[in-house]
Amino acid sequence: MIFSGVENELMNIDWSRRAVQQCASLxxxxxxKPVEQLLQEKGLASAIKLASNENPHGPSPKAIEAIRNxxxxxxxxxxxxxxxxxxxxxxxxxVKPENILLGNGSNEVxxxxxxxxxxxxxxxxxxxxxxxxxxxxxxxxGASGIAVPEADGLSHDLDAMAxxxxxxxxxxxxxxxxxxxxxxxDLAAIQVFLDQLPRHVVVVLDEAYYEYTSATxxxxxxxxxxxxxxxxxxxxxxxxxxxxxxxxxxGDAETLALINRFREPFNVxxxxxxxxxxxxxxxxxxxxxxxxxxDEREKLQDFLAEHSLLGGKSHGNxxxxxxxxxxxxxxxLENTGIIPRPLAPYGMPxxxxxxxxxxxxxxxxxxxxxxxxxxxx
Numbered sequence: 617m618i619f620s621g622v623e624n625e626l627m628n629i630d631w632s633r634r635a636v637q638q639c640a641s642l643x644x645x646x647x648x649k650p651v652e653q654l655l656q657e658k659g660l661a662s663a664i665k666l667a668s669n670e671n672p673h674g675p676s677p678k679a680i681e682a683i684r685n686x687x688x689x690x691x692x693x694x695x696x697x698x699x700x701x702x703x704x705x706x707x708x709x710x711v712k713p714e715n716i717l718l719g720n721g722s723n724e725v726x727x728x729x730x731x732x733x734x735x736x737x738x739x740x741x742x743x744x745x746x747x748x749x750x751x752x753x754x755x756x757x758g759a760s761g762i763a764v765p766e767a768d769g770l771s772h773d774l775d776a777m778a779x780x781x782x783x784x785x786x787x788x789x790x791x792x793x794x795x796x797x798x799x800x801x802d803l804a805a806i807q808v809f810l811d812q813l814p815r816h817v818v819v820v821l822d823e824a825y826y827e828y829t830s831a832t833x834x835x836x837x838x839x840x841x842x843x844x845x846x847x848x849x850x851x852x853x854x855x856x857x858x859x860x861x862x863x864x865x866x867g868d869a870e871t872l873a874l875i876n877r878f879r880e881p882f883n884v885x886x887x888x889x890x891x892x893x894x895x896x897x898x899x900x901x902x903x904x905x906x907x908x909x910x911d912e913r914e915k916l917q918d919f920l921a922e923h924s925l926l927g928g929k930s931h932g933n934x935x936x937x938x939x940x941x942x943x944x945x946x947x948x949l950e951n952t953g954i955i956p957r958p959l960a961p962y963g964m965p966x967x968x969x970x971x972x973x974x975x976x977x978x979x980x981x982x983x984x985x986x987x988x989x990x991x992x993x
Contacts, residue, residue: 663953666971671856676901682894694886714869722850722863734759738786750789771799774809791822798930810842818844825932827854860888937968
């Protein structure tokens with residue numbers, strides 16, 4: 617054995633006491649159940665995953681071509697600053713490259729911001745039913761997470777969040793639209809909210825689902841003003857590059873330069889950089905897939921409403937199912953090979969989140985749910 621000779625010594629050490637204090641209240645992020653796991657659990661031949669808000673249509677053809685063209689170069693390190701991709705993003709958003717921070721998914725960008733500006737004695741404010749990584753990252757940094765209840769149980773209560781800010785608040789996180797509830801605030805309301813905040817508070821505006829709302833509320837970059845505002849977006853959703861992990865933040869250059877000190881070297885791999893750059897140039901493809909998704913989302917929401925299952929109107933690429941016996945419905949769906957996302961970990965035990973899949977996948981979900989609801993009151 618690799619530990620031969622030190623096994624007894626290892627057994628006598630309480631490693632939990634050696635870990636940093638915040639480790640005791642920290643737990644790993646739990647993603648949607650993988651298809652392979654469900655197939656093994658249920659002995660099924662096939663399954664569809666509607667749990668992780670992925671783009672079911674895959675990456676753009678230009679992104680796939682870029683991956684193929686650069687696959688033979690992965691024996692070399694990528695550009696550590698991802699200069700080509702940063703320049704393309706800067707051009708897209710009308711900013712300078714130094715106003716762009718790239719991450720291994722927007723998840724890493726969120727964590728880097730919190731690690732940079734929050735620590736023991738600091739507070740991170742967020743909505744109670746918002747992306748769970750805000751709370752996890754705050755705990756990991758040794759800061760205190762302040763979860764602000766929503767007035768309606770779903771949507772950020774902006775006035776209450778503003779009141780929750782104290783002289784200990786270093787960061788405030790806001791998702792628009794929110795995951796997992798799908799709620800949305802218009803830009804005018806967000807600017808009024810930002811104007812209430814102290815100028816020194818770093819504000820994370822998480823827009824992972826921006827592409828599904830751009831036609832509704834427009835582009836926030838360049839239209840919202842706050843000194844510490846960092847807008848985060850991702851290539852994992854509408855762009856269909858979840859498996860490559862590319863996200864970015866747009867903000868003040870001096871602020872991002874500080875955050876960049878915590879960034880791991882080569883955090884965005886070569887294929888991710890090239891695919892993201894190519895995908896940016898495939899605008900028509902992205903717009904088409906977004907339209908298809910929005911049309912399918914409306915079909916799903918109409919179906920859920922007809923069955924008294926709609927948990928609220930969503931502005932992302934997912935819908936909300938609400939029922940007091942939601943876990944029974946979830947188990948029944950999994951038995952048929954459909955993987956939804958339970959929201960009990962978010963403190964929403966009556967809810968499930970359903971990703972908008974392809975037309976075929978959505979039809980299958982509605983058909984199976986209709987059968988299940990005939991046996992569940």
